[in-house]
Amino acid sequence: MSILTRRSPRAAGLVVAVLLGLIPAAQVAAQAAPSYDTLLERLDQLPGARVGAALAEAADARADQARALPNPSLSWSAENAWGTGSYGGMGRADTVLTLSQPLEVWGQRGARVRAARAEAQAAALRGSQSRSDVASQLAAIYAQAESALRRYTLADEALTLTRDDAAAVTAMVKHGREPQLRAVQAQSEVANASAALDEAQAFRDAALARLAGAALLDAPVQTIDNSLLDRAPPAPRGAIDVALAVRVAEAEVDAAGRLVDVERKRALPDLSVTAAQTRFREDREQAYTLGVSLSIPLFDRNRGGIRAASAEQRAAEARLDQQRRDSEAERLSAVAGLKAAGSRTRAADESVVAAEEAYRLARIGFDAGRISQLELRSTRSALIAARGTAVDALLAGCSGNAQTPDASDAASKTAADDGHGHAADSTAAKAETSKVPDADEGVVQLTPEQIKASGIDVVAVGRGGGGSTRLSGRVEPSIGARASVASTVTGRVERVLVAPGTAVKQNQALAIVVSGEAAVFRANAVAAAAEAEAARLAHGRDKALVEQGVVARQELETSRARSLAAQAQAAAAQAQAAANGSPDSSGRVRITSPVAGIVGNVQVTPGGVVAAGSPVADVADPSMNELVFTAPPALAAQVRPGMTLEVTVPGGSFSATVTGSAADVRQQGGVAVIRATPVNAALPPAGSPVSAVVVTDGKDGALSVPADAVQNVGGSSAVFVAVEGGFKVQPVLAGRRAGDRIEILGGLSGSERIVGANAFLLKAELAKGEAEHGH
DSSP states (O other), X not given: OOOOOTTHHHHHHHHHHHHHHHHHHHHHHSEEEOOHHHHHHTGGGSHHHHHHHHHHHHHHHHHHHHTOOOOOEEEEEEEXXXXXXGGSTTTTOEEEEEEEEEEOOSSHHHHHHHHHHHHHHHHHHHHXXXXXXXXXXXXXXXXXXXXXXXXXXXXXXXXXXXHHHHHHHHHHHHTTSSOHHHHHHHHHHHHHHXXXXXXXXXXXXXXXXXXXXXXXXXXXEEEEOSOSTXXXXXXXXXXXXXXXHHHHHHHHHHHHHHHHHHHHHHTSOOEEEEEEEEEETTTTEEEEEEEEEEOOOSSOOOHHHXXXXXXXXXXXXXXXXXXXXXXXXXXXXXXXXXXXHHHHHHHHHHHHHHHHHHHHHHHHHHHTTSSOHHHHHHHHHHHHHHHHHHHHHHHHHHTTOOOOOOTHHHHHHHHSOOSSXXXXXXXXXXXXHHTSOOOOTTEEEOOHHHHHHHTOEEEEOEEOOSEEEEEEEEEEEOGGGEEEEEOSSOEEEEEEOOOTTOEEOTTOEEEEEEOHHHHHHHHHHHHHHHHHHHHHHHHHHHHHHHHHTSSOHHHHHHHHHHHHHHHHHHHHHHHHHHHTTOOOTTOEEEEEOSSOEEEEEEOOOTTOEEOTTOEEEEEEOTTSEEEEEEEOGGGTTTOOTTOEEEEEETTEEEEEXXXXXXXXXXXXXXXXXXEEEESSOOOOOXXXXXEEEEEEOOOTTOEEEEGGGOEEETTEEEEXXXXXXXXXXXXXXXXXXXXTEEEEEESOOSOOEEEEESHHHHHHHHHHHHHHHHO
């Protein structure tokens, strides 16, 4: 019996029509996201960019307002009116009409206008910086949305692979080739993959919603056609290019300097011109009065305002210096990050190719029954992880390297004419500045009195040649007399058995560490020994059965190989436990000293956690100390074993014999290390400073200067050479350093006289002069 009624076909037709009508609407509602370049064209419509543009417009309007002249004032007064007697009413009243106009004749208006223009320029640059920040945020959201889409696709592919593998496992279970447990595990993996797909879909929808909101899109998006992750990131800013943040800080310094000028102008007197007309009603006459008023800055000289503006200027200069350093650090970090991201992306792509090939081979082997389900699951997990890592690498390469609009256009607009004559004044100011004669570049002008007051010491450049050389060093334990004892396992420190200064013997316990890892090592050793014993007994039984003719000799050889393998594994497990401190069954490990001596620094405390390889204590034998000196690298070839040193210590002096001399490449800049032992003398405790004198043949032509003489000026090494009227910066090529001397490889002829002590004062004075010239 049919359940359809007469109205059923009509109702079905209506449902089909409604569904067909919804298809275009769904297609319109779910659109593709515009490309990142298209979104950049609409950047000025985003709220963050509009905020910066509005603030720049406000600053420009204040600059226009600053050009306005002060308003005049008009006043009217009546004298001798509404009194008594003949002065009643207005009959004999004298009326005065006064017009007063303030004049800005001391440059107040010009200073105010220049300060407002400087602030407008800084605001324009800050607006450009806001656009750049908004573009970077938009790029990050765009890249995250695209990565979420790719992760959803990868999760869908992972679910498909997992279902295919589960179907193959189910087929093998039906044929009896795998236990039922494998089928249950496969279905669990399918459920986990399905949940991961749902989670990836949620992240995708959330990321696309954030993209639609950030880009002010009218409709939600479901796809991204133009990839941003696959786009090659732009090259970082060059070393000679000025960062936008630095330009903003420079503009703020300029604005702060202009405000100082404004505050100084406020301390000047206020000048006003007054014109008044007086009407005498009784005589029906009128007269005029002209006057000039000038305020006297007797009590208020605006000193506080000037100091505050100067302090704000110094703060702006400090921010500029910090911003320059931060911008350079960010540039170097971006260069390194871009290089690392490229390497990571290439490695991820190669890993995906290898993982896909490994999964393909594993699936073939699994279908052929040669590979287990565990190996197939491992290769599938590796493939899924490699694909996810590739997406992460692309996202990391895109983060921070997105193409953002260049702020040079906005900055150039600031310098261009804005319709109010600002550009012309700026150009004139620059032309006027260019007329100022510059002092000799790199020269610090100082008088003899200033040199003496600063404590600047002028010395000659040192030359090589035979003579004595003073060395500095200290007493150190001999190489074989000291040991840094480290923990062999990761665990909790249960007890500390020694303290600094404790005398210990060789193999004496220093601390006891309780470690789960050590307990595992001990358990593995015991289990391996048990397996070796079981394999030995099985081999004995097979040998007896072979003699009786019950078991084939092949099985005896197999059991013998298993016994030997089990014995080797037991020996390896026992060696591993011994290498990790021979723990007991509870995982306790005794950390022992490999040498006898005195405990120095104990770096663990009871209850603390120590990692494997972390130091526990230092042990040194105080009876085995030696002298260690540092010297210039050129001295290493001149000092030979057997030479005599004259050593000086706080308690006196003694002779020592050189035991070895070589260059230490581990030290920055390279130095020579000279080791010596005393001759019939006792050494001070380890760590005591000592000095020595060694007589060498020397090497002609080598130049050296005091270490304090070499300063970093403009990113390169330089010294200050004495010239007429001051000191001049001389770039040099510095070699290796030893003690308080630095070898000079180029830049000096040897006849100059340079600043040895307090050269940093000249560097600071030079930087101060450049900063003042820059303003």
